[in-house]
Amino acid sequence: MDTSSNDKVMKVENLKMYFPITRGLLRRKVGEIKAVDDISFEINKNETLGLVGESGCGKTTTGRCILRLYEPTSGSIIFSGNDISKMPERKLKNFRRNMGTIFQDPYGSLNPRQSAGGIVGDPLLVHQMATKRDVKDKVAELFRIVGLDPDMMDRVPHEFSGGQRQRIGIARALACSPSLIICDEPISALDVSIQAQIINLLEELQEKLALTYLFIAHDLAVVQHISDRVGVMYLGRIMEIAESGELYENPLHPYTKALLSAIPIPDPVAEKTRTRIVLKGEVPSPVNPPPGCHFHPRCQLAIPECSQARPPLRDVGSGHYVACIRV
Amino acid sequence: MALLDVQDLQTYFHTEYGLVKAADKVSFHVNQGEIIGLVGESGCGKSVSILSIMRLIPSPPGETVGGKVIFEGKDLLKFEANGPQMRAIRGSKLTMIFQEPMTSLNPVLTISRQLTETLELHLDMDKHSARERAIELLRMVGVPDAARRVDDYPHQFSGGMRQRVMIAIALSCNPTIIFADEPTTAVDVTTQAQLLELMKDLVTRLDTSLVIVTHNLGVVARYAQRIYVMYAGRIIESGLSENIFNHPRHPYTVGLLNSVPKLGERHGTRKLIPIYGLPPNLINMPTTCAFLPRCTEKIGKCEKEPWPELRAVDKDHYISCYVDIKGK
Numbered sequence: 046m047d048t049s050s051n052d053k054v055m056k057v058e059n060l061k062m063y064f065p066i067t068r069g070l071l072r073r074k075v076g077e078i079k080a081v082d083d084i085s086f087e088i089n090k091n092e093t094l095g096l097v098g099e100s101g102c103g104k105t106t107t108g109r110c111i112l113r114l115y116e117p118t119s120g121s122i123i124f125s126g127n128d129i130s131k132m133p134e135r136k137l138k139n140f141r142r143n144m145g146t147i148f149q150d151p152y153g154s155l156n157p158r159q160s161a162g163g164i165v166g167d168p169l170l171v172h173q174m175a176t177k178r179d180v181k182d183k184v185a186e187l188f189r190i191v192g193l194d195p196d197m198m199d200r201v202p203h204e205f206s207g208g209q210r211q212r213i214g215i216a217r218a219l220a221c222s223p224s225l226i227i228c229d230e231p232i233s234a235l236d237v238s239i240q241a242q243i244i245n246l247l248e249e250l251q252e253k254l255a256l257t258y259l260f261i262a263h264d265l266a267v268v269q270h271i272s273d274r275v276g277v278m279y280l281g282r283i284m285e286i287a288e289s290g291e292l293y294e295n296p297l298h299p300y301t302k303a304l305l306s307a308i309p310i311p312d313p314v315a316e317k318t319r320t321r322i323v324l325k326g327e328v329p330s331p332v333n334p335p336p337g338c339h340f341h342p343r344c345q346l347a348i349p350e351c352s353q354a355r356p357p358l359r360d361v362g363s364g365h366y367v368a369c370i371r372v
Numbered sequence: 373m374a375l376l377d378v379q380d381l382q383t384y385f386h387t388e389y390g391l392v393k394a395a396d397k398v399s400f401h402v403n404q405g406e407i408i409g410l411v412g413e414s415g416c417g418k419s420v421s422i423l424s425i426m427r428l429i430p431s432p433p434g435e436t437v438g439g440k441v442i443f444e445g446k447d448l449l450k451f452e453a454n455g456p457q458m459r460a461i462r463g464s465k466l467t468m469i470f471q472e473p474m475t476s477l478n479p480v481l482t483i484s485r486q487l488t489e490t491l492e493l494h495l496d497m498d499k500h501s502a503r504e505r506a507i508e509l510l511r512m513v514g515v516p517d518a519a520r521r522v523d524d525y526p527h528q529f530s531g532g533m534r535q536r537v538m539i540a541i542a543l544s545c546n547p548t549i550i551f552a553d554e555p556t557t558a559v560d561v562t563t564q565a566q567l568l569e570l571m572k573d574l575v576t577r578l579d580t581s582l583v584i585v586t587h588n589l590g591v592v593a594r595y596a597q598r599i600y601v602m603y604a605g606r607i608i609e610s611g612l613s614e615n616i617f618n619h620p621r622h623p624y625t626v627g628l629l630n631s632v633p634k635l636g637e638r639h640g641t642r643k644l645i646p647i648y649g650l651p652p653n654l655i656n657m658p659t660t661c662a663f664l665p666r667c668t669e670k671i672g673k674c675e676k677e678p679w680p681e682l683r684a685v686d687k688d689h690y691i692s693c694y695v696d697i698k699g700k
Contacts, residue, residue, distance in 0.1 A: 099560035206650050236413045237587055241631035241646035248643070263561065270633030270644070290638040307565035309590030310635050313613040316594040323569050324562045327530055 053123075054225055054257045055088040055111070060120035060130075062106050066332065078331050080106040082281035083120070085358070088225070093251065093258040095272030095289065097265050097304070099328060102278040104261045108227045111259065112144055113137060124225065142172045145218030149230035151210035155202040161213050162188075162198030168220040187216040190253075192246060208239035215246065219254070229261045244271060265308050269293055274364070277301050280331055280339040283358060287365040297367045300340045338369070346371040374401035375581055376425070376466075376549055381439035383417075383424045386432060390655040394420040396605040397439070399682075402549055407575065407582045409592030409613070412602035413651055418585045421602075422551045426462055427453040443548075464494035464545035471554035473534035477526040483510070483537055484522040487544060494545045509540040514570060532563035539571060549581040556591065568595060589632065593617055598688075601625050604652050604662035607682065611689035621698055622691040623669045661693070669695045 062081040065074045081103040088094045096104040110117045113129050122129040125143065132140060148154035155164055166184045169175035175183050185195035191212040202210055211231060218226055228247065232240045248271065250256060262268050268275055269289045276286040277300065285298040296302045303322040310316060324343050329335055335342050341351035350370060358368040383395040395417040402408055410418045423429050424436045427448065441448040443466070451457040470476040478486060487506035491497045497505065503522070510518035513536040526534055535555065542550050552571065556564035572595050575582045584592055592599060592613070599616040601609040601624070609622040620626045627647040649666040659678045664670055673694050682690040685698070 099562060208650065236651060237589075238413060238628060238631055238647040238651065241644035242648070244633070244644055245646060265561070266633045266635040269635065270637065270639065273639055293636050303562060305635070307562045308635055309564075309568075309588065309594055311589035311593045311617055311629060311632065312634075313593045313617050319594075321565060321569065323565055327532055327563065328560075 052090045053087045054090050054092075054125065055259075056121075056123040057087070057107075057111070058085045058121045058123070060084050060107065060110060060122065061118040062103070062110050062115055063118045076332055079281050079334065080331060081110065081117075082334075084278075084281075084283045086276055086283065086286060088257055088259060089273075091251070091255055091257055092274065093260050093272045095260045095262070095268035095275040096278060097262060097268045097275060098278035099263060099304075101280070101328060101331060103281040103331075104263075104278050105229055107278075108146075108229050108259060108261050112141065112146060112227060139172070142168070142174070142221040143223050143225065145221070145223040145226040147211070147214050147218045147226060147228045147231045150234050151207055151214055152202075152234070154214055155210060157202050160199050160201055161193075161205065164202075164213060165216045165220055168217060172221050174221055183220075184216075187219060190219065190250070191216045206239075207235050208242055211235060211243055212246070215243075215250070219250070222254075224255075225257045225259065227259045227261070230263070231260075232267065233262065233264065240267070247271065265304060266310075277304065280328060280334055282339055282355075283366075283368065284340065285365075285367045285369075286358070287367075288363070291363070291365055295365075297361065297365070297372045298340075298369050299344050299346050299371070344371075375404050375443070376402040377440070377442040378421070378425060379440040379442070381421060381424055381436065381441065383420050383429055383434060383436045385434045387655065392654045393605050393657065394434070394654065395424060397681075398602075398605075398607055399439075400600050400607065400610065402581045402583060405575070405579045405581060406598070407572070407584065407596050409596035409599045410583060410585045410602065411587065411589060411592060411599060413587055415604075415651060415654065416602040417605040418602050419553055420605075422468070422553055422583070422585055426466060426468060426551070427451070427458050428462075429453075460494070463490055465548045467542040467545070467547040467550050469535070469538045469542045469550060469552040469555045471557050473531065473538045473558070474526065476538060477534060479526055482523050482525055483529070487522070487537075487541055490541060490544050505544070506540075509544055510537070512543070512574070513537070513540045514566075515540075531559050532566065535559060535563075535567055536570070539567070539574070543574060543578070543580075546578070547580055549583060550575065551583045551585065553585045554587070555584065557586070557588070564591070571595075589617070589628065601628075604654060604657065606662070606679070606692065608663070608693070609691045610682070611686070615686065615689050619698070621685050621689065621696055622693050623667050623695065623697060624663050626697055627666075627668070669697060671695055 060081055061083050064078040064080055066076040068075045098104050109115045111122055117130050162184050165187050166180045169180055169183055188195040193212050232243050260272055272289045275289045275292050277284045279300050285301045296305055303324050306322045326343055337352040337354055338356050341347040356368045356370045358366045360366055379399050381395055381398040385392040385394055398421045412418050425441050484506055488502035491502040491505055507518050507522050515521055515536055556567050596613050599613050600607050603624050609625045620629055630645040631647055647666055652662045661674055661679045664674055680692050680694055682692045684690055685696055
């Protein structure tokens with residue numbers, strides 16, 4: 046994959062997504078949850094950008110803002126020349142065909158009463174990319190692409206295994222030939238031995254169909270495997286973003302270091318020589334995040350300045366960005 | 373001698389679709405102060421084995437039909453599941469930490485009540501000293517401001533803190549063995565690291581044995597001395613942690629280790645090698661090896677002979693397979 050080419054498929058700038066907290070009968074606004082707090086990133090053509098972070102860090106919200114399933118509070122999301130965040134509703138409906146989504150839960154994201162063929166065919170009919178007559182052929186083709194037997198088109202989701210269901214979800218995401226696919230934890234609900242099948246399928250499809258992925262997951266080993274570049278999120282902000290090998294070999298942000306060291310690796314010999322950075326305390330609430338750098342109360346390198354101002358995401362060379370004043 | 377010796381444990385479930393052999397001739401032992409890992413995918417029988425030992429299998433539909441569970445010289449399977457002998461052991465000498473702390477803690481009782489219940493019941497403590505001990509236990513597991521938080525309800529605790537409370541309850545009566553069933557699956561990775569380090573420190577200090585049940589191979593690699601790998605209700609490979617992870621001999625274990633991405637591998641350098649096919653449906657299984665349809669190493673004998681018993685291939689290293697991958 047050529048990451049040096051500069052055609053950006055997507056450019057997210059200063060994206061903010063604040064959810065109001067309301068109270069009482071009049072639903073008076075008493076506070077805000079800053080789920081995504083002013084983040085910017087780009088995704089290049091045919092690239093996989095991974096977003097990792099622990100629950101509540103805003104990675105899923107970012108994905109949903111891009112699909113405009115949420116109305117972002119502010120910021121812009123430029124996708125092939127159009128600003129999704131400001132697009133009128135009418136245009137948006139038509140425009141969304143350029144983006145596919147694969148959801149985490151292959152049980153909850155498929156209509157249990159609709160046939161697998163119907164699930165995959167619906168987007169084609171909605172976007173008038175197929176007629177009632179030829180939809181069946183197109184669905185059969187999609188089934189073959191994701192490794193499902195087209196003869197199973199008339200079955201309903203519960204007749205499929207978890208891995209097969211996720212394949213149905215992938216076929217649905219591919220239906221309208223999108224250029225960008227948002228994968229939101231696509232493998233975390235699957236058994237270990239099935240995960241590799243889906244990861245490989247996603248990699249093959251990317252190559253074959255020239256897809257661009259935004260890959261959201263909490264498992265850093267998986268994200269690193271599939272992504273060209275990885276962004277690490279913490280409490281609504283991007284802490285560090287770098288080429289995936291670089292992020293592992295040369296992590297700069299103290300949070301990235303802690304996250305990496307916390308991941309257990311299935312090798313007892315290697316584990317013996319690894320030092321584990323055990324973070325103190327827990328992730329603070331996004332309702333009332335700490336001032337300055339969000340990570341400073343748990344950071345070993347923190348100095349008084351860390352609580353004064355938000356550290357900017359600065360370039361430290363060769364596409365490696367880090368938001369920390371101590372490195 | 374082993375503290376706990378499980379021999380040929382068989383737990384079956386009678387379902388309307390047929391017989392499910394959830395745990396089939398499962399044998400393992402736990403030594404004093406040892407941490408062991410029981411690994412496998414969902415439905416492989418790891419939780420069922422632990423619940424059978426604790427005599428917590430709901431009957432019907434479940435039934436422990438065979439085997440022995442020798443603990444302190446007595447066979448626990450001879451006791452009545454809810455009889456006085458079992459009740460004296462369960463929750464005091466043999467304790468459990470469950471996966472989901474929100475559903476295993478009672479939401480309408482304070483943390484104090486849930487901790488003191490076991491203390492009053494098993495150790496015959498009075499209310500006052502049980503409360504003191506509860507606060508001490510919470511401190512031990514790293515709950516900040518324990519004296520105040522002991523009166524909180526579970527929903528006032530975060531996921532990681534709730535799991536610490538579960539650990540405190542499991543530790544409360546100085547247990548001999550703690551069974552931790554997917555103890556960190558519901559929490560984030562940095563919290564997981566905190567909890568695992570905490571459990572390891574505590575069991576080492578108290579000389580308690582710990583059995584970690586998990587689907588995550590990484591979790592046990594760092595802590596367990598010995599590993600048992602399960603598939604379709606049976607133990608298919610067992611041995612020292614270094615042997616299982618660095619020199620696996622059963623095709624399933626080899627496949628499982630090849631199918632997970634390794635941290636630090638550069639993007640694009642290695643394609644994952646998945647295990648093809650699906651985990652088997654446990655209803656009315658064939659007598660041949662359950663891994664056979666997915667196995668890449670099978671030989672003619674595998675199709676004809678029944679699923680082999682565990683056999684030693686090295687010192688303390690056992691596999692249940694006719695093929696031995698070592699030569700490859």
